[in-house]
Every structure is written in C-alpha cells, then in structure tokens.
Amino acid sequence: MPAANWDADISNDYLRCYKLLATLTQQEIELLRFRSQNFSGNNLTKMAPGVGTSGTDPVADDLETRWTNQTRDQLITHWEALTNNIPSQFVLNAPNILGECGWWWKGRIVNSDVVNYQERMSLMALSGILDRFSGRSPRILEIGGGYGALCLGLLNAVKPTQYVICDLPESLLFSGLYLTAALDRETRLLDADKSIAQESSGEVCLLPNYLAQTHIPRQQFDLVINTLSMSEMSPHQVKTYAELISTSIGSSGVFFEQNHDNKPVGLIDCKDYLGSFFSKVAFIEAPIPVVRGKAAVWSN
Incomplete structure (x- = not known):
C-alpha cells in the first residue's frame, strides 16, 4: 500500500x-x-x-557521457510520436532547473521523464479534455502529483484558476519544492484550519491526503486527475476518492484517470471499482504509443 x-x-x-x-x-x-x-x-x-x-545514488558530473546515441534516438523518436499534431501549448516544456537533464530538441528538453508525462498531456489533448477549457480557466484537482511535472504542464496549457494537488505529505515536499522553483512563487500548503477556497489566480495548493475528506467535500472542480497511483491503493481508498471525485465534478466536470491493471502483481485494477461511482466512461483510443496504462475519462 x-x-x-x-x-x-x-x-x-x-x-x-x-x-x-x-x-x-x-x-x-x-x-x-x-x-x-x-x-x-x-x-x-x-x-x-x-x-x-x-x-x-551519487550524480556524476559527466553523467551525460554515459548516455548512448541509441538511448537518445529512441527517446526523441518516442517524443516525436507523442507530440505529432499536438498544439504547442499542450507540449510539456520542462524548465532547465533542479538538475533537469537530457537533450535539447526543438527548443525543449527531452528525457525519459518528459516522455512519460507528455504521454498524459497528449492523451488529454487528443481526447478533447483540454479543448473543453478553450476560452475559460478550469479548476483542477490532481490526486497524486508526483514531483509536479503534470501540474506545471497544465498550468501552462490551460491556465487554471487553481490547481490543487492531494498527496501523501512526504510527496508534497517534492512537488512543493519543484513548483515553487519552476513558477518562481510560493505554493500554498493547506492544513485543517486553512480554507481550500482560491486566494489568488493560478495558485497551486498542496493538500495532505489525510485532509481530503475535510477539504474536498462541497468543492467543485472542472477536471480531476489521477495517474498510476490508484491501482496501488486499497479498494477502500479508491472508493473513498471516487465518491469525493464524483461529487466534486458534478454534472459538468470530468475525471481523467490512467492506471495499470496491477492485479498480476497482487494489487488491484482501480477501474474495477470506479464504475459504481460514475455513470459514464470513455476509454481513450489515441494514435500514439501508450505505455503507462489504459486511460479513461469518467463523468456523471
């Protein structure tokens, strides 16, 4: 767990x-x-x-000399396949900070992490999710934000009014530091006494997971996201989040989810439990190489 x-x-x-x-x-x-x-x-x-x-592990000063041309070519080919015909605002642009490394390609840094996160950006773009917000700024909740890459990509792509990351407190250290540096402004850490209500336009709020049931009820989000972590949870955790998400997206929001079926390794497939909380689901079939699990859009 x-x-x-x-x-x-x-x-x-x-x-x-x-x-x-x-x-x-x-x-x-x-x-x-x-x-x-x-x-x-x-x-x-x-x-x-x-x-x-x-x-x-220690980070060698000459680490780039150990990368092979084959690795570079494979990653760039994969990135090209993911970004072909994707509007430029939906292409992840990783800032050159905090040790980011890789190859400069068409004015952007490309590495193995950028390729993985671009897959999610491209899936949301090709499914029409991001076009839903053309001309307006959405409110976004991400459950499990990693180190903050997808948050940064969506902040640039759709200019949300507020982006809330709900995660384990230890994980929030990583996304909080990364986004503070990348955005050159503070992220706001929520506690039991602080309101989740937006305080400034485009703000990033960090919500410890143990406060999800305190802060998320009665809140409305246009887009909720989870990638990779729901199939690592227990069924009870998935059901708890699913109920919160279903209520928070109402009749007009959507829940984008991309997870592996982890049953072969003794865990779960979160999709087995989500159907009880949403009336509609559309599995995303896109003409790109998808390697990080089956993606779906859930709604009421």
Whole structure:
C-alpha cells in the first residue's frame, strides 16, 4: 500500500530520498530531479528505468557521457510520436532547473521523464479534455502529483484558476519544492484550519491526503486527475476518492484517470471499482504509443 513506501521500519528508496531532500540543503534541492525517480520510475543518470538503482545514488558530473546515441534516438523518436499534431501549448516544456537533464530538441528538453508525462498531456489533448477549457480557466484537482511535472504542464496549457494537488505529505515536499522553483512563487500548503477556497489566480495548493475528506467535500472542480497511483491503493481508498471525485465534478466536470491493471502483481485494477461511482466512461483510443496504462475519462 502507498503509505508503506514511507514506513521507517523497512528500508526503502522512497524514505531514503525523502530524508535526503528533507534536509533542505541547497545541494540536494539542486538535485531534486535526480531524487524523484520513485514518482516517474526512471533513473535520469541512466536515462532508463530505475530498476536496481536508487534516487540517492551519487550524480556524476559527466553523467551525460554515459548516455548512448541509441538511448537518445529512441527517446526523441518516442517524443516525436507523442507530440505529432499536438498544439504547442499542450507540449510539456520542462524548465532547465533542479538538475533537469537530457537533450535539447526543438527548443525543449527531452528525457525519459518528459516522455512519460507528455504521454498524459497528449492523451488529454487528443481526447478533447483540454479543448473543453478553450476560452475559460478550469479548476483542477490532481490526486497524486508526483514531483509536479503534470501540474506545471497544465498550468501552462490551460491556465487554471487553481490547481490543487492531494498527496501523501512526504510527496508534497517534492512537488512543493519543484513548483515553487519552476513558477518562481510560493505554493500554498493547506492544513485543517486553512480554507481550500482560491486566494489568488493560478495558485497551486498542496493538500495532505489525510485532509481530503475535510477539504474536498462541497468543492467543485472542472477536471480531476489521477495517474498510476490508484491501482496501488486499497479498494477502500479508491472508493473513498471516487465518491469525493464524483461529487466534486458534478454534472459538468470530468475525471481523467490512467492506471495499470496491477492485479498480476497482487494489487488491484482501480477501474474495477470506479464504475459504481460514475455513470459514464470513455476509454481513450489515441494514435500514439501508450505505455503507462489504459486511460479513461469518467463523468456523471
């Protein structure tokens, strides 16, 4: 279960990376992108899946000399396939901060993480979700924001009035630091006594998951997002979030979800439980290479 990734009684990379970044030393904050592999599954020093590596591994000054031309060509080819015919405002533009690395291609940084997050941006664009907000600014809730890449992409793409990230407190450290640096302004951390109501246009709010049932009820969102983490939850957690989401999107909002079927590894497929809370579902069939799970749009 997700909380076990932060269990002090077992040795795990989530906790090691959190403790390292929680020192708040300038050196480690400057390497935040290398410490984020547990959210993306990629190790940027290898520019490949992070199996067998740790996000706390030392970062060599000459790491780019170890990347192969084959790796570069594969990633750029994949990125090209994901961005072909996608409007430029819907193409992720990762800022050159906090250790971001890779190859400059058509004026943007391309690496294994950017490719993964672009898949989600492209799916939302091709499904028509992002076009729903043409001419108006939506209010967005993301459940499980990783290190903040998708939030940043959507802030640039659709200019939401407010973007709320609901996540484990330890995870919010990563997205809070990344987005504060990328946006050059503070993110707002919610607690039990602070209102979730928008305080400034385009603000980012960080909502600890244990306050979801305190703050989300009676709130309305145009778009709710979850990618990859719901199929790592328990059925009870999925049902709790699904009820909150269904109420918060009302009759006009949508829930974009992309998750693997994790039953083969002893977990769940969240889609088995979502149908009880939404009256409509459309599975996204898009002419792009999709490798991060089946995507669907749920609505009432």
